[in-house]
Amino acid sequence: MSDVEHDRTILSVRNLVTVYPTRLGVVPAVDHIGFELRAGEILGIVGDSGSGKTTLARSLLGLVAAPGRIVSGEILLHGRDLLEFSGEEMRQVRGTEIAMIFQNPIRSFHPGFTIGRQLTEAVTRHERVSRRDARERAIEALTWVGMPEPAIRMKDHPHQFSGGMLQRVMIAMSLLNEPAVLVADEPTTALDVTIQAQILELIQRLAVDRGLGVILVTHNLGMVASICDRVIVMYAGQIVEEASVDQVFANPSHPYTVGLLDSQPDRATGTRLEAMAGGSPRMTDLPPGCRFEPRCAYAETECSQPPTLWPLSDGQTVRCWVSRRHGGLPDLPDREASRAGRGLG
């Protein structure tokens, strides 16, 4: 085991709002999001495409693509609000205190320079160290991620690595300056499953051994079940449920979470999947009340009012009137009938 201090809150996000202006109005891609991340914890963020999970991830690093912008909220890293930092200060924070890895590692490297040069520069850009020391740090980081013969691979260019190995280099690069938080946006989507398993094991080991706080953005519930401690479920820009990984899978309390679980072919009991009807709402034309209401089999009259996040028990919170009233979702024996009756079947 290690002497790393776990369970200390390192990142806390409060009321974060990130918007994109469009022709049809300003869209809240991240709509009053708040959560905390502890050292050594792996927090999963799941949701459909367009739910705002990637915008949220990019907001944390100040990497929201223009014309999108953060309009309000706080991102407290070790107690300091990143939103008050200048561009130059943010550049220092990125990579040294909070780092991000992306879906497609090959795009994150310059094709014309060796991995060694790019890793070394990532060190010297942030710190006054000799090239020799920087080089040693780079080799050490490659060792952490399980790269065989790291000193030799330093001389290789990005195209000489396989996808899985390059993702390891990417992770090594993000760890060079020992950040407290790693944001991983679909880090294995481009990789084969046997390689994916290795990368997940690596991320988990880094969290346990080094106390790295990890935010894993994914649509893959298998990955969430495999390595996450806690889960945030996003729908149409909002958090609809937050819970421990066991609570989410054993006792989902938002109808959308239930729908996501029912959509998994591994969990199918019959020859059909219990598919949710319809699709996500357009962000320019959101329902006035609960944003999931038009697709919801549990919906009642009060759902025409916007629900707030409500604490259920043991750190599980849910944005659902029905769950709030019943202390969890009630059984719905006539779910098919209710759906057909609402003209959504």
Next chain:
Amino acid sequence: MKRAAPDADSGKQAMALLRLDGVSVHFRLRGRGRGGGVVRAVDNVDLTIDEGEVLGIVGESGCGKTTLGRVIVGLQSPTAGNVVVRGEKRPLRQRPGANARRDGFQMVYQDAAGSLNPWKRIGWSIAEPLRNEGMRKPAMRERVLELLDQVGLPDSLIDQYPGELSGGQQQRAAIARALAGRPRLIVLDEAVSSLDMSTQAQVLNLLKDLAERHPVNYVFISHDIAAVDFMSDRVAVMYLGKIVELEDAHDRKSPLVHPYSITLRSAVPVPDPVVERRRNRIVLTGPVASATDLPSGCRFHTRCPIAQPLCADAEPELASTSETSRVACHFAGEFDDRYAAARAGTTGGSG
């Protein structure tokens, strides 16, 4: 789902919609320093698809699953071997797509937008196979509306452009287009992989409904093993151009036997934290072999956790383990014992 299979072998031959006999697809590499190199994308594959059966194909990128799918549908001619469709040998033709049209086979790709012309209305794209048949306009519109209804899209979409549709709607439109000519077989190559989970579930259900209402076969190709299991009657596991295991998806009692299939399944995380915590992943060691420079003997032996000297010398045959299952491994059925022994021997209990 699966129709009753006849007992006699001869009867089965008559039932087969499609049979591959020793089919290979070898691509010659061009360019400096690569002269003479050959990629064995598909290498000597024997396979039968029965009428009404859904065959799944799984494997990692580069294993040849897409090329095999293209051979089945008739968009790629084999460089060796024969394709027999309903008892008749498929002719070698030069023009791409000629065989697919003759046999009434269709393919649906991951990128649905790619099979819909972005400058034309949805109705136009769906009707394209019908125009090729020479169907007249009023009948055509009627048929397109019928197709839209079958795939659960509103009539109004007929006059919209692909860019106005969501990903799920585009994939449904691509399926409608594939259905237009009443195909006997549709090869679905990662057809739901780019969709959100909830949309993917809708499209999988749609495919199952369509198969119940129409006499259509699917070949379901994906890296997503859970989706393949859910859809298929039989699953072919491919590794470097070969089928290493054919398993009966309905017979989960008989365990997998090929070390590669076992490894592949152990690598896939399942959406259940309780199962995940108890799981022991099998981690592959050894270099990934290349389809241009195949290992001797069994092509998985360089990475196989239970490989023996024999495996480097002799290539195992795809042999029957039951009426519906086949496996190509010298030590089929001995994985658990041999893996435990191999781990005890090499790690010395340090793991």
